[in-house]
Amino acid sequence: MLIPFESFENYIEEKILSRGFSYFEDSQVNNLVEIKPGNYEAQVLGSDEYCVKMVLEEGLIVKHSCDCPYDYGPVCKHMVAVLFAIRETSIKSMNVNEVSKVKNRKPLYQQVEEVLVKIPDVELRKFIQENCTKNQEFRNTFFASFSDLVECQNKDYFAKQIQSVLNSAAGRDGFIGWAEMPRMVRAMEPFLDHSQSFYNNSDFEKVFYFNTALLEEMTAAFEFGDDSNADIGYHIDFAENMLYQLANEDLPEELRITFFTYCLTSFQKKIYEGWNWHLSMLNIAKNLSKNEDEADEILKLLETVNGKYEIEEAQSIQLSILRQFKDEDEVADFIEHHLDNPAIKRSEIEKAVKHKNFKKAKEICKDGIEHNKIDKPGLVTEWYNWLLKIAQTMKDSEEIIKYARILFIDSFRNEQDYFEVLRAQIPREDWPGFVQDLLSEIKNQHGRVKNELLTKIYIKEAMWKELLSYLKINPYLQNLQYYEPYLATDYTPDLLKMYTEQISKYLSKNVGRNHYQTACGYLKRMKNLGGVAEADELIKNLREQYNNRPAFMDELNKI
Template sequence: MKLNDFEQYVDDIIVERGRQYYQEKRIGDIDNQQDNRYVIAVTGSDDYLVVVQLDEQEAIVEAGCNCPYTGGPYCKHMVAALLALREEEVQTVAAKRVSSEKKAGTVLPVKTSLREQLKSGLSCQPKEKLINLLLDIAENDLTIADEIKAEFSSGSDEKEKWIRLMRRYIEQAEDDDGFISYRNCQRAVEGAYKVVARARRACDEQEYELAVDLALCVMCEMTGMLESADDSAGDVSTVIYEVQDVLVQITDTVPPGPEAEKCFLKILHEADQRRYHNWSEWRMDLLHFCIAVIQNPRQREQFEQYLKKISLKMEEKDQDAFFREYESEAIALLQYELIDKFDGKKAAVDFLYAHRNFSRFRELAIQEALAVQDYAKAEMLALEGEENDHKLPGLIIKWKEFRAEVYRLTKQLDKMREVGRELALSGNFTYYQKLKSMYEPAEWVQIYPGILVEFAKQSGYINDNYTSAIIEEQEWEKLLEYVQKNPHRIVEFYRPLLTKYPEQVYELFKEEILQDAARSSKRSHYKNICSRLRLLVKIGGNRIAADLVKHLTFEYMRRPAFYEELKNVKVK
C-alpha cells in the first residue's frame, strides 16, 4: 500500500470521513522525525497523534493512531493525516521538479488528481450547462437528487431535506422484508455521514440550533435502524460516535444565552425518548452533553428532576443486577458532574467518597487522594476495593496497581515488591518485568525461581508468562523441557533453542510434523506442514526434512493434494 493509492485499501466511509477532516483543515504540524517517519497531529473530539513510516518508494510500512477507534485497521484521523502527508510530499516533489526544470530548461507534465481534472474542466463551463448536467444526473439517481435538495435548502425545511436523504440510503439498503443485512449496513449509513458533515459545518458557522437538530435526527434514525439491521460490524455505532463528536463541538463552543438553552432543551428532550430504552449508554451520553450547557439553577433543577424520573423508572424495570448497577453508577456520575460544576471541589470530593461503592467513583477518589498527596487515604480506598471486589479480577488488578503507585510515591520498597509479586502472578508479563526492576541482579536470582514455580502451576493463556519468564532469564534447559512436553509450540520457540540444542530442535520439528500430518485433511493444512518442512531445511535440518518428505510421500500417497505440495519442498 503506497501513499499515492492508500484509499483503495481503506473502507470508503472511513476515507470519506478522513477526507472531510482533511478538508476542514484539522491537521496540525507534520513532524518529519527521521528516516521517513512522520508524527502528525489531528484534531477530532480530542487531539490525536498519527505515526506514519514510509519506505524509499513511499510505501506505507507502518501507520497508527492513538485514538480509541477499534472498528478496523485505519481510522479517519489516519486517512486525514495520510492525505496531508501526500499533499506535502507532492509539493516537495513539485518544488524539486521546478528547480531541476529551471536548471535544465525543460518543462515536464505534472500529474493531477481526478478532482483537480474535473475542477479544471467544469470551471470554464457556462452556468446553464452545469445546471443541465446536474439535472440530468439527478433525474437518473434519486439519491443525488435528494442530496442536491438538502445541500441547497435553507430555513425551516432544511432539516427535513437531510432526513429524507438519510432515509433514502436506508431504504436502498433494505431487503424485501425491510431488513438491512451485514453487507448492506455500511451503505445504509452513508446518508447519516452526510448529515453529520452538515451538522459540523452548521456548528462551524455558529448555527448551533440547526447543528443540534441535525445531530439528534441522526441519533433518532440510527437507533431506529438498529431494530431491523445487522450491525455486527459496528457501522451504526461508529456513526453515533461521530454524532457525539459533533455534540462535543457544539457544547464546547455555543455561547451562554438563548441558543445554549435551546441546545439544552433539545438534547434533554431527545434523551427522554423511548427509543433509548435499550440503549442506556447513549441516553447517558446525551445527558452528559446536557450538563455542559446548563447555565442556571432553574435548568439544573429541571435536569435533576429528570434524573429522579429515570431513577424511578429504572427501579420499576425488570433488569438483572449488572445492568441495574451500571445505570445507577451512570446516574450518580451525572450527579457528580453537576456538583463539581456548581457546588465546588469539596462538595464533589465528598460526593465521590460517599459513592465509592461504585468502581468508577472509587477510582476517581483514589486519583484525588493521590493528587493531594493523601497517600494513607489512597491506600485505604485501594485495599477496601480489593476486599469488596474480590470476585472481579480486573478490578482487583486495578486496585493493586493503585497500591503499587502509593508505595512507589512513599518509597515503601518491601510493600512495592509484595504487591508487585501479586500483580506478576495475575497474568500480565509486564508486571513481572516491573518486579524484576525492583531488585538488584544478585537479589533477583534468589527470587525468580519461586515465581517460575508459580507460573508453571498456572494453566491456559496465562501460562505464557512461564515461557516469557524462562526466556527473560535465559533458562534454556527449562524452555527445552517445556517444548518437549508441548511440541506444537516448537515453531514459536526454536530460535533461542537452536544454538544449544540443534538435534533436539530437529526432532521436535519431526514429531510435530508427523502428528500434524496424521490429523490433516485439507490442502491448507498440507501447505502449513510443507512450510514447516522448508523451515526445517532452512535452520539446518535438511537430512531429517528429506527423510520426512520420503516418509510422508509414501504414507499419504492416496492424498493427491498432499503429494503435490510435498513435491514442491526442495531438500538435498
Template sequence: MQIPLNEFEQIVDEAILKRGVNYYKRGSVIDLSENASGEYEAIVAGREHYTVRLTIENEIINEHQCDCPYYFGSVCKHVVATIFYLQKHYLQLTEVPQQITIKKKTASTAQQIKALLKDIPHQELIAFTEEQCKNDKKFANYFLATFGYLSKNQSKEVYQKQIHYILRTAAGKYDWIDWSEMKHVVNTLMPFLENANRSLKNRNYENVFFITTALLEEVTDAFQFADDSSGDLGYFIESAMALLSELSKQELSEILRKQVFDYCIWSFNTKKFEGWDWHLGILDLAGDLVEKENEADVILGCLDTVSGEYEMEQAQSLKLGLLRRFKSENEVEKYVGQHISNASIRTNEIEKAFKSNDFYRVIQLSEDGIKCDRKDKPGLVKDWYNWLLKAAQAQRHTQKIIEYARLLFIDNFYPQQDYYQILKDHIDAENWDAFLEEIITETSAIKRWGYLDLIRQIYIKEEWWERLFVMLKLNPSMEKIEQNEEYLAKDYAPELIGLYSERILDYVAGSVGRSHYRTACKYLRRMMKLGGNQEVNTLIEFFRKQYPQRKALIDELNQI
C-alpha cells in the same frame, strides 16, 4: 513496505524472488499501463489473471498491491514479476519479453469522466441527473445526501426525512437491511457527516445540531431492522455524539444553547434512546451546556431516575461532577462518602489524594476497595493493588513494593507497570534466583489460567533456554514452536526442525483444504529458515507419494 527499484532483489524473500523472476522470464506480465505519473497497473497471468498496482516516486515503490490470495508476506511473486520488468525498463535494458505491451498514459476511468464533465453542456448534465434520480432511488438518495447542504431549507425535519427514506429504501419490501445493503447505506449516509463537519468548521452550529440529532434518532431506530454486525450503524451514532460533544463546547447563541440543552433533556425523559449507551450520554452532553444551578437541578433530577447497576454507577459519576460545579463542598463530601463503592468515584478520590501526596488516604481507599470488590469484581481489585504499589513506590517502602509487585506479577492480565523489573530492582541479586523458583513452584501448583505463559516469560527474561525447550517439548504445537523460535533457534535448530516435521506430518494427515495446505507450507518454509532444507524435501516427497489425489496440496508444495 517501501522498495527501491534498484535494490528490490536484496529485500524480497529469496523463494518469492525466484518464482517472480521465473514469471517475468516466461512473459507472465502480459499487460502493463501507466495510468498516471508514477502509477502503474499490470496484469500478471498465473492460475488466474491477477492485477498488480504500483506507485513509484523517485525510483522508490511506495505502494504495491496484488489481488491474488497470497497471505504469507507483503510481496508476492506477481508483484516481483512486475517490479522486475519495471527495473529493467527504468534501466533501459533489452531483456523485456516481447509478450509485454506497455501503454503509456492510458486514461483511467476517473480521468475519462473528469474530461467528459468539462465538455458536457450544463443543461444536458442537469437533464441526465434528473433522469437518474427519477429512475434510481439509491442514486437520488445519494445525490440529496451529498448536495443537500446547498439547500436553504435546512431543518432537522428535512434531514430526518431524507435519512429515514434512505434507510427504508435499503430495507426494501422485507423491512430488513441485510449486510449486503449496508455498504450502500454507509456511502449514502456519509455525506451527512461530511455536511455536519463542514458546518462545524464554518460555525453553522444550528445545522450541526439538525444533522446530528436527525442521525441519532433515525439510525437508533434502524438497529431494529438492520444487520449491524460490521458496526456501521454504531459508527454513525458515535460520530453524531462526537459532533454534538464538539458543538456543546462552542460559543453558542443563548437560543441555540437552550435548544440543544432542552433536546438532551427531552430525549432522555421520553426514553428516545433507552437501552443504548447514548441514553445517559445525552445527559453528559447536557452537563457541558449547563450555566445555571436550576439547569443543573434538572439534570440531577433525571439522573435520580436511572436504574440498573452499570447505569447507576455512570449516573452517580455524572451527578458528582454537577455537584462539584454547583453545590457546596459539604454536599460533595457527603455524596462521595455515600457512593465511594462506585469505582469511578473511588478512583477519582484516590487520584486526588495521590496528587496531594496524601498516601495514607490512597492506602485507606485502596484497601477498602479491595475488601469491597474482592468477591464480584476481581479486575477492580488489581486496580486497587496497583494504587497500593504506587503509594509504596512513592514512599520507597521496599517490603511493600515487593509484596504488591509480586502479587501483580503472578496474577495480572493487563499490567500497568513492568512488575518483573520492579521486583528485580528491589530484590538482592543473591536471592533473585531463589525468589523466581519460589514463584515458579507456587504458580505450577495452583495452575491458575495463564501460569504457563508466566513461567515462559521468566525463562525468556532469564535466558534459561534449556528449560524453555523442555517446556516446549511438553506441548510442541506448530504455533508454539514458531512462538519460541527466536529464542531457541541458535542452540536448538535441529531439534526445532524435528518438532516441526512431526507436527506437520500430523497436521497434513488430519487436515484437508487449500487454506490448511498453505498453513503447512508456511511451517515448511520456517523449517527451511532453520536450515532444514533436506528434511523439507523429504517431507515434500512423502506428501507427493502419500496424497497424490490432493491437487491443491501438490500445487502449494510446488510453490515452496
C-alpha cells in the same frame, strides 16, 4: 501508509497479492474509470460486487478504499485487482501501437467536462429536475451534495433527507441488507461533510438540527438494517461526537436552551432507551448547564436510571454536577456513600495521590480490593497497581516487592514488567533463591497462566534446559515456532525431532490446502534450522504416505 504505485507488490502480503492478481486475470475488474486526474474507481466482482476507489499522487497510492467486509489489513484483494488493472491501462496508454485506442478511451472526467460544456443551461436544469423526480438515488445524491444551499434547513428537512437515503437503500421488504449498506454509506458522505463544514463555519444551529436528526433516524434504522459492519453505528458515533463538541461551544443562549431542553426531553421520552447514548443525553446536558436550577433538573433525571453499569455511569455524572454547582460538604457526602463505584473510587485515588495523601489513597485501594475480590478480578488488579505505584512513589521497597509479586503471579493485565520491578528491588545475592521460591509457588498453580509465567521466567533467566523440558511436555507446533529462537543454539537436534513428530501428527489429523501450506511452512523452518537432511527424509516419507493428496504434493514441490 503511502505505497509506491510502481512497486506496490513489495508492500502487500503475498496471499492477498496472489488472490488480487487472480481476480484481475479473470477479468473481474469492471468499469475502471479515472474520475479526475489520479482518482480511479472500479467495480470488482467477488462474492458480491464491491466498489474500489484509488487516489494516486506523484507515483504514490495516497488513498484507497473498498466497501468489502475485509478488515485484517490495509489492502484487500479487490484493491490489488484494481491496482493491476490501473497498471495495465497505464502501460497500454504508453504503447504507440495503442494510440488509436487511447483516443477513444478518454478519462471519465474529460468526457464529463466535454459534455457539460456543450449542454445549454436550460437542458441541464431540465435533466436534473427530471432525474430528481423519477430517480430516488439521484435525488438523494443531489440534495446531499447541495444541501448547504437549501434555505430552510431545519431538523425536519434533514430527517426527511436521511429517511430518503435509508429508504432508497432498503430492499422490497424494507430491510437494508449487508450488501446494501455500502450504498447507504456513500449516499450519506456528503451530509456528514456538510455537517463538519457547518461546525467549522460556526453555523451551530444547523449542526444541532442535522445531528439530532441523524441520531434519531440512525437509531431507528437498527430495526430494519444489518449493522454487522457497524455502518449504522458509525453514523451514531459521528452524531454523538458532534453533539458533544457542540455542547462545549459558546452557543447563543436561545440555541443553548433549545439544545439543553432536547437532551432532557429525549431522555424523558426514552427515545434512545436501551442504547449507550440514552444516558449520553444527560451527560451532554451537564456540559450545557449554566445554573443550579438546570443542574437540579439533570440530577433529578439521573436518579431514575436503572441497571448496574448505567447507575455507575449516572453517579459519575452526578458527582461532576455536584462539584460544579454544590458545596464541598454535599460533594463529600455523595462520595462517601458511593465509593463502591469504580469510577468515583478511581477519581478519589487520583486526587489523593496528586495531593500526596498516600495514606488515604492506600486505604481506598485496600477497600476496593476487599470489595471486588469475589466478582471483579480486573478491578482488584487495578487497585493493586495503584498500591504498587504509590509504593514506588514513596520508595517503599518492602511494599514494592509485595505488590509486584502479587501482580506478577495473579495479574492478567500488565501495566509494568513486574518481574523486572522485582529484580530491581531484590539484592543480587538473594535473587537466585527468590526466583526459585517464585517458581515453586507458580508450579503449585493451575491453568494456562501458570505455563506463561514459568516460560517467561525461563526466558528472562536464560534457563534453557528448563524451557526445553517444558517444550517436550508441550511440543505443539506453535510452541516450537515461538520458543525455537531461544533454544536453536544449544538444542537444535531436539527441536528437529519434535518438529518431525509434530508435523507428522498434524497431517494425520488435518486435510486441505491451508493445512498443507502450514505443514510446509514448518518443514521450511526445519531446513532453516540446519536440518536439511531431516526435512528431506520427512518429505520423502510424507510423499509416500500421502501420494493420493495432489494439493499436498503441489505444496511440497514449492519447498
